[in-house]
Amino acid sequence: MATLEIKDLYASVETKEGRKQILKGVNLTVNSGETHAIMGPNGSGKSTLAYTLAGHPKYIVDSGQALLDGEDILQMTPDERAKAGLFLAMQYPVEVPGVSMSNFLRTAKTEVDGQAPAIRSWAKELSQSMKNLRMDPKFASRSVNEGFSGGEKKRAEVLQLELLKPKFAILDETDSGLDVDALRIVSEGVNRAKENTGLGILMVTHYTRILKYIKPDIVHVFSDGHFVKTGGPELADELEESGYDKYLPEGSNSESALA
Amino acid sequence: MAENQAPNAASDVEMSQYVADRTRVNEDKIKQDDEIIEQFGEYNYGWHDSDAAGQAAKKGIDEDVVRSISVDKHEPDWMLERRLQGYRNFVDRPMPNWGVDLSGFDAQDFKYYVKPLDKQAASWDELPDDIKKTYDKLGIPEAEKKRLVSGVAAQYESEVIYNSIRDDLAEQGVIFMDTDTALQEHPDLFKKYFGTVIPADDNKFAALNTAAWSGGSFVYVPKGVHVDIPLQAYFRINTPNMGQFERTLIIADEGSYVHYVEGCTAPIYSTDSLHAAIVEIIVEPHARVRYTTVQNWSNNVYNLVTQRAYVREGGTMEWVDGNIGSKATMKYPSCILAEPYAKASTMSLGFAGQGQYQDTGAKMIHLAPHTSSTIVSKSISRSGGRAAYRGLVKIVKGAEQSSSSVVCDALLVDEFSRSDTYPHVDVREDDVSMSHEATVSKVSEDQLFYLMSRGLSEEEAMGMIVRGFVEPISRELPMEYALELNRLVELQMEGSVG
Numbered sequence: 150m151a152t153l154e155i156k157d158l159y160a161s162v163e164t165k166e167g168r169k170q171i172l173k174g175v176n177l178t179v180n181s182g183e184t185h186a187i188m189g190p191n192g193s194g195k196s197t198l199a200y201t202l203a204g205h206p207k208y209i210v211d212s213g214q215a216l217l218d219g220e221d222i223l224q225m226t227p228d229e230r231a232k233a234g235l236f237l238a239m240q241y242p243v244e245v246p247g248v249s250m251s252n253f254l255r256t257a258k259t260e261v262d263g264q265a266p267a268i269r270s271w272a273k274e275l276s277q278s279m280k281n282l283r284m285d286p287k288f289a290s291r292s293v294n295e296g297f298s299g300g301e302k303k304r305a306e307v308l309q310l311e312l313l314k315p316k317f318a319i320l321d322e323t324d325s326g327l328d329v330d331a332l333r334i335v336s337e338g339v340n341r342a343k344e345n346t347g348l349g350i351l352m353v354t355h356y357t358r359i360l361k362y363i364k365p366d367i368v369h370v371f372s373d374g375h376f377v378k379t380g381g382p383e384l385a386d387e388l389e390e391s392g393y394d395k396y397l398p399e400g401s402n403s404e405s406a407l408a
Numbered sequence: 409m410a411e412n413q414a415p416n417a418a419s420d421v422e423m424s425q426y427v428a429d430r431t432r433v434n435e436d437k438i439k440q441d442d443e444i445i446e447q448f449g450e451y452n453y454g455w456h457d458s459d460a461a462g463q464a465a466k467k468g469i470d471e472d473v474v475r476s477i478s479v480d481k482h483e484p485d486w487m488l489e490r491r492l493q494g495y496r497n498f499v500d501r502p503m504p505n506w507g508v509d510l511s512g513f514d515a516q517d518f519k520y521y522v523k524p525l526d527k528q529a530a531s532w533d534e535l536p537d538d539i540k541k542t543y544d545k546l547g548i549p550e551a552e553k554k555r556l557v558s559g560v561a562a563q564y565e566s567e568v569i570y571n572s573i574r575d576d577l578a579e580q581g582v583i584f585m586d587t588d589t590a591l592q593e594h595p596d597l598f599k600k601y602f603g604t605v606i607p608a609d610d611n612k613f614a615a616l617n618t619a620a621w622s623g624g625s626f627v628y629v630p631k632g633v634h635v636d637i638p639l640q641a642y643f644r645i646n647t648p649n650m651g652q653f654e655r656t657l658i659i660a661d662e663g664s665y666v667h668y669v670e671g672c673t674a675p676i677y678s679t680d681s682l683h684a685a686i687v688e689i690i691v692e693p694h695a696r697v698r699y700t701t702v703q704n705w706s707n708n709v710y711n712l713v714t715q716r717a718y719v720r721e722g723g724t725m726e727w728v729d730g731n732i733g734s735k736a737t738m739k740y741p742s743c744i745l746a747e748p749y750a751k752a753s754t755m756s757l758g759f760a761g762q763g764q765y766q767d768t769g770a771k772m773i774h775l776a777p778h779t780s781s782t783i784v785s786k787s788i789s790r791s792g793g794r795a796a797y798r799g800l801v802k803i804v805k806g807a808e809q810s811s812s813s814v815v816c817d818a819l820l821v822d823e824f825s826r827s828d829t830y831p832h833v834d835v836r837e838d839d840v841s842m843s844h845e846a847t848v849s850k851v852s853e854d855q856l857f858y859l860m861s862r863g864l865s866e867e868e869a870m871g872m873i874v875r876g877f878v879e880p881i882s883r884e885l886p887m888e889y890a891l892e893l894n895r896l897v898e899l900q901m902e903g904s905v906g
């Protein structure tokens with residue numbers, strides 16, 4: 150049983166106009182086995198929360214903590230966070246030309262576990278996971294994310310999630326750009342990972358359709374850099390009906406602020 | 409022509425400011441940064457042996473020096489004449505005012521002929537201990553013992569001190585010996601080809617080589633013979649201010665195949681050394697030659713090399729050129745596609761670290777119909793290093809149905825380094841296909857973050873990105889050289905993140 154506890158988190162980003170605070174007092178506790186949906190309009194700071202937790206250098210923590218089993222991951226480098234058990238499935242995974250997926254996955258697994266996986270069981274696990282995600286075996290020899298379609302990139306992210314077995318996974322808009330079949334395959338992958346490892350999930354999205362496949366235990370509405378409402382799965386239905394308008398701060402609209 | 413320069417060009421002040429800024433970020437990193445700073449300039453081949461022959465040699469070149477080299481080697485008159493022709497050309501030609509900075513270059517600073525041994529050794533054990541140790545450290549005798557190579561040549565200063573070839577290849581008529589011995593033992597073959605691809609007046613440094621050449625390899629592969637495993641040559645400069653002018657001549661007769669691999673290292677000295685080699689290759693009809701270089705000279709060596717192949721009907725020439733070391737390199741492996749259906753490719757990698765300038769590229773001259781060429785050039789610049797692609801593709805009138813493709817990619821690792829592209833295209837025939845692609849990319853924060861978020865440290869992430877970038881070149885190398893190249897790139901990359 151692991152716990153991720155975000156306490157009063159404030160974070161900023163440097164822009165051409167100077168430093169701009171995006172996260173304004175985020176509080177959240179996620180336990181192993183729980184699935185939290187974080188919903189909110191464009192520009193509310195959802196992705197900033199995801200990248201701040203994972204340690205992207207663009208985001209500057211002003212104050213607050215994010216305790217993973219009592220250790221503040223905000224003090225760690227991104228690789229240390231990965232080793233501590235955090236995983237971020239990115240909306241726009243980056244291409245690394247000339248590095249094969251299989252080499253990348255094995256290196257990542259070795260780093261996260263602190264030892265190289267046994268070759269035979271690793272090969273088996275890799276091919277099984279790829280089969281589950283309906284990925285062509287040739288995928289393993291392609292360069293990381295290079296020339297992948299949107300759907301392939303998302304599958305590759307979920308493949309990493311399945312293989313690296315983190316304690317907590319943040320899914321940043323994993324549903325975006327997927328057709329119905331791909332959405333189902335990717336969602337099944339996330340559910341499988343959860344069943345197998347009991348991981349806690351933070352699912353960042355602004356559409357409710359992924360929630361049909363990955364059932365959230367708790368739904369949060371994120372607006373203007375913090376949570377404004379928390380409820381059960383029924384909250385998602387309400388958002389589907391009436392949108393985010395009533396959660397927006399005075400005088401703003403959902404398209405203007407920073408993503 | 410595109411020029412891409414980071415906004416803060418090579419400046420030591422900015423570099424140290426950068427290191428200082430990064431240091432302040434995190435106390436723990438101070439120690440790490442110190443180690444990193446020490447590693448700037450780390451070079452694994454920087455030791456040198458005791459050096460009686462080198463110390464006794466005098467510096468500078470004039471006609472007397474040229475004559476004495478020729479006399480010492482008991483050469484025929486025609487060769488002396490050729491040397492003198494080269495020397496006069498060298499004197500008459502101006503210094504190139506393009507490419508690397510040669511303002512500090514003075515031809516009189518170098519030693520032109522250092523003869524480490526009276527005669528070539530027949531076995532590694534016959535070599536003096538210190539020289540033998542050098543090659544042991546470089547792993548050359550081991551490679552021969554394990555039969556990773558078909559033959560070995562080891563050049564130390566001006567002379568090839570060891571040369572061997574597998575018995576079965578010798579029996580098939582393959583010749584692999586040092587160029588000086590070849591002139592004595594195969595005078596007719598030698599005279600037929602020597603200087604036919606790169607004449608004495610080709611360029612200033614080719615002229616200097618013609619005047620002062622010593623050592624190098626002579627390879628002849630008879631008709632139809634396939635040399636299955638590479639021939640390997642190893643070039644080592646030991647003495648300070650050495651000028652090494654090896655001269656390699658490879659003749660692949662009809663339908664034959666050979667892969668020749670050369671490696672180069674030198675000690676680190678505070679004064680400069682010079683490596684001005686010539687490699688001439690004749691690819692007879694339907695033969696195929698691959699010539700691979702992994703150049704890792706220390707950062708006090710001027711590497712000014714002329715390499716050119718003459719490719720006849722249906723022949724294939726492949727240059728694979730890794731330039732990791734040296735202070736300044738100017739090197740543009742060339743192919744003359746002289747007859748129909750000749751094919752050529754150059755794959756080159758330039759790695760420019762602190763204080764290095766790699767000016768590399770390729771030249772492809774299409775003189776006949778249905779000829780094709782490919783150039784893939786990759787460069788990495790870091791810590792203020794400068795890398796340039798300089799290339800020529802020329803397709804003459806009448807070379808119809810020819811094709812050429814050029815791809816050059818540059819990777820900038822930081823804000824202080826520089827990459828330039830100087831492509832020159834001269835096409836005089838309509839019925840051809842020609843493509844050119846050039847990219848300059850930076851190792852991005854997002855790439856580093858992506859890999860780090862999967863558990864890789866910053867250094868590992870950087871290493872993985874760079875290894876991926878050079879992969880199209882390293883996969884062309886024999887296994888042990890691919891590993892060596894990756895290791896060298898990694899060594900060069902150490903300390904690239906602070």
